[in-house]
Amino acid sequence: MKKQTKAIRIQSKKSQNREHSTPLYLTSSFTFESAEQGKALFDETETGNLYSRFSNPSVQEFVDKVCMLEDCEDGVATATGMAAVFASMAALLKSGDHILASRALFGSAHQIITQILSKWGITYTYLDADASESDWEAAVQPSTRMVYLETPSNPGLDLVDLEMIGRLCKKHGLIFNVDNCFATPAIQCPAEFGADIIVHSATKFMDGQGRVLGGIVVGKPEYIKAVRFFCRQTGPSLSPFNAWVLSKSLETLELRMDRHSSNALQLAQALEKHPDVKRVNYPFLPSHPQYDLAKKQMSAGGAIVTIELEGGFERVSSFFNALQIPSLSSNLGDTRTIVTNPFTTTHSKLKADEKAALGITEGLIRISVGLEAVEDLIEDFEQAVAVSAAAIAVDK
Incomplete structure (x- = not known):
């Protein structure tokens, strides 16, 4: 049997009650x-x-x-x-x-x-x-x-x-x-x-x-x-x-990861084309420096996308405030799309040189891409990028 079948059929031995x-x-x-x-x-x-x-x-x-x-x-x-x-x-x-x-x-x-x-x-x-x-x-x-x-x-x-x-x-x-x-x-x-x-x-x-x-x-x-x-x-x-x-x-799990990966790739592709996004990182984008390795040992790119915006934490804050769909949380792996700023949350305890060595900048945003309609996600992220870019420009 395939793993998907086994994942559904492996279970504890039935009791005398014959539960399903x-x-x-x-x-x-x-x-x-x-x-x-x-x-x-x-x-x-x-x-x-x-x-x-x-x-x-x-x-x-x-x-x-x-x-x-x-x-x-x-x-x-x-x-x-x-x-x-x-x-x-x-x-x-x-x-x-x-x-x-x-x-x-x-x-x-x-x-x-x-x-x-x-x-x-x-x-x-x-x-x-x-x-x-x-x-x-x-x-x-x-x-x-x-x-x-x-x-x-x-x-x-x-x-x-x-x-x-x-x-x-x-x-x-x-x-x-x-x-x-x-x-x-x-x-x-x-x-x-x-x-x-x-x-x-x-x-x-x-x-x-x-x-x-x-x-x-x-x-x-x-x-x-x-x-x-x-x-x-x-x-x-x-x-x-x-x-x-x-x-x-x-x-x-298999069904969810298929959809997570598909949504993440489409969102990454859309944001990579946006002129106000400094950098987009996703294993199954050809621009990823280890794209060939990703294709070798992974069957899909997974649910996580990172992007970097110019303007430091002020830009990140404006971007988060403009988003309508994603949740703001340090967690990941949910059906719901989640965004966080690792510089100030998950990796905030690292020293400055340690963050720099890992590419964790003030403008880095980790996106755990959920199972929402990808068209809605793309539209929301693109408008938030535009709003935050305009806000920073006005401040300058």
């Missing part, structure tokens, strides 16, 4: 049929649910679907995406280890690597997303344990060559850890390129409607075993209700 929609297991704990069974479950001679911090049928259904979509064998769900990112590192790295990472990372991932892991004696080296294979090779140290990257990155939409990094990690025996949140498994499958671990903020496109928080780590069993131990002891458990919502949402 999968049940929701809102319980903190599970009972034993006997003292002997309790002992067997705890000494792991029998498998089964004990406590929802450890496992839960609603959560397991979500994990099973993501493992299938990402071509991975095992996984652990978490309360948030950042819990998944942190667990994927903290469970597998120790004092004295070194991590190689793409410089283009979400702000909180950057803080984990530079401010939290560093306190534990874990060092890091950043490379530009477009660094050559020889650059990555030269950065490998005897203590290097993991390569971590986002592709496409947040917010710059920088790409890293997954095939190249997979080759590097295999050669040096490194753990290959990929944040696949922006692309989702509907568009990109890092496991095909040798990724050992794949992380997601399920809050974003996996939910797709801005309702619940969630995260997940999937990958090879030998690594997920350590992640599971870490999560069971530290407790970043995914709520069964959130897991139930996310599992149902995965049934439409």
